[in-house]
Amino acid sequence: MKTKNNITTFDEILDKKYGQRGEEKREHWEQEFEAFQLGVLLEEARLKLGMTQQELAEKCGTNKSYISRIENNASDIRLSTLMKIIQTGLGGSLKLKLHL
Numbered sequence: 001m002k003t004k005n006n007i008t009t010f011d012e013i014l015d016k017k018y019g020q021r022g023e024e025k026r027e028h029w030e031q032e033f034e035a036f037q038l039g040v041l042l043e044e045a046r047l048k049l050g051m052t053q054q055e056l057a058e059k060c061g062t063n064k065s066y067i068s069r070i071e072n073n074a075s076d077i078r079l080s081t082l083m084k085i086i087q088t089g090l091g092g093s094l095k096l097k098l099h100l
Contacts, residue, residue, distance in 0.1 A: 036073045038082075043071040045090050060089035 018026040046056050046067075053067040061084070069075035070085075086092045 032073070035076075038077075039071045039073045042067075042085065042090075045086075045092065046071075049090060051090075056085065056089045060084045 014026065014029070018029045020026060021030070046053070051059075052064075053071070054064045057064045057067045062081070066075065067085075070077050083094060086094050
């Protein structure tokens, strides 16, 4: 499906490749993308503060490899750990939204 300017939207590409929202393959992709975005946000915040992964890990009581795995979307993260990294390690806060 194309818009009147003959441009395919990103959602249309995802629909074709992974199915419609709500389908298992698409929902898996969406979850993986959210985890990727979270890793990028944490890395950007850390770099903005001029911190290394090691420094962040020490501040929040974990290790550098765990921070690296989160930033590279290679590890699931518990909400309590995420909160500790954001609050204790980065001095920030987290706001969540629920989309139905």
